Amino acid sequence: MKDESAGAGTACERENHDQRAAAADSHMAELSADEYALFASVARSRRIHAGEALFRRGDLGTTMYVIASGAVELDFGEDLVGKTLGPREFFGELGLLIGDHARSADASVAADGELLELRHEEFQRLVERRPEVVSFFLRRAIMRVVLNEQGLIRRLRRRNQDLQTALDSLRSTAHQLSQTEALIRTDELTGLHNRRGLIQHLQERKRNGATYGLGLLLVDCDRFKHVNDQHGHLVGDRVLQGVANILRSVAGPGDLACRLGGDEFCLLVKAETRDEVMRYADFVVGTAHGLMQMPQVPPLICNLSLGACLVDPGREWNDWYARADAALYRAKRLGGNRVEWQDDARVPA
Template sequence: MVTPHAETSRSVSGYLSDDAYIRRLSGAEMGSFCSVGTRCTVSAGQVLFRRGEIGQCMFIIDSGQIRLDFAGHMQNKTLGEREFFGELALFIGHHARMANAVAVTDCELWSVDQPGFDILLQSQPDRMVQFMRRSFSYLVASEQQLVLGLQRRNEDLIRAMESLRKTRGELTRAEDQVRTDDMTGLCNRRGLYAYLDNLSPPSGDLQLGLLLIDLDRFKQINDQCGHMVGDEVLCAVARVVSDAARNCDLACRLGGDEFALLCQVNTSGELCERANQILEGVRNLGFAEVDQPQLLASVSIGGGLCRYIDGWSVWYSDIDRALYSVKAIGGDGWHVSGLTDAET
């Protein structure tokens, strides 16, 4: 009979047996980290850091081998080319090292500090989130090994679990950050694509509907009133679009002055109601709080029902034509494909 404890032990050790694969960077990841890292040389036998020291950076091995000695609390590890260690210093900052790191051979290393990692998180968010997710999975397995180890000290366990809690929160924040538009708080284009990857066909009588919303004369608003007022107008329009979304819908900013509402409706008439709600909501916006009481905002809206099997590129192309039919007659209106005339 196999006990649950034995099953857990086998699962954890099996995961950690893939340690080299999990901790080895791809060529693209290596190139990214090297672009912001600092190269350093250590000699065989040299101690890179000691257990309990506060970490300031992550290390990546370019050549040579490094041994991590966990003082009996975990199995010691020997790392080689393109493998990384000390990553918790990047995720949570000022983290106490959990092992001694000693050079087995002469080594060439890259060190990456928090500012460098922040640059990559801003410039290459998808790659960094994937890196963090992989690291976090490994850290969870390591934490389970700590829990199962009979020689573990309570203080070490508490520190490890606290580190993992902070790492989990950092990963969640990073994923939210790369999928959210900083200015408006709406989902951005990257978040939209992630949503579409997991989108299931509508159930029952529901159909997919798409509205594309484009702010009229936005360049003129920026030129005449300034970019701060322009930003306020974008945020106000974003709130109107968000208010038109239901629980099963997605409101997003595609970029610039273009927004989208992907929704599930029963009829094209219901989609028309959403379009009109957004149109009137923007018409009723006031901007006295930014000293522009006479500023009037308006939008052009194109819409239509979408076949699930066609995919985003087809949906966007079809609805974009409806949008520009409204733009062509001066904007401040909506047109849903399949209806005869634009509503203005």
């Protein structure tokens, strides 16, 4: 009797665990209103009718689905519990994230309605439009996969090879998430941080109280349009990469080199005084000018104009940028290939 009671208790615990897991999975399978609106803005709409088969187990697929209206039934076969999904719930996400993923269930339409279909190209548009929303969705989707895989392990230990394949897919998804997050904050052409990466860096510094003792350099290429017009955009890209290499070489631990857009860059450096900031600035301008003196057709670099200032920890990025930009504008107006310093008192009203 003692063993039977223990067995019943264990079975009850497993049932409660499965119920909690099912509830958590259902919650994670439903898009928030913000996520649904974003996905709907790029997805392709498709009418569905009761009894229609969407895909079968083992089919390779690269499309994710979001239910706008109606219902879809997922049948995982064998002794696994099926699911019925309703509005704002999604399925098939591994096919989208990994590509050519074998479907783990039969999907059929349980009630007439509308589906939103997202393929890789639509998903890339989501990443570009609202990366923070997509990043949160991916994390939740991965957690959902983890819970599902844990359930499969509990129930189907004899299918070790299939489960290992699923876990490998999960690792691939996690790796893709890491790559996506890196792309969100990295400039594709130069490998430097982009503007979004800079803002994230500044927010982290602010949280850690690390905005003291910094200098800001805004960097702009002189006559860059002339390079593009005369030699083409591929040469222009190589010039931008050359500028990035100079900034990367001068940036030390704790410094940040960034491409803000076009031919505008910035360098955030650890510095307490004007002289320290100007040493960085003079090196950047001098290095570019020195390379310009070497014969190069087509050009691999161009002269640079810089605006420099110290960072006031009591102000925001826009204030720092306005100060350095005023100095940069003055450097360009004076002919370029030079550094101009901006004191707080000299910022235009």
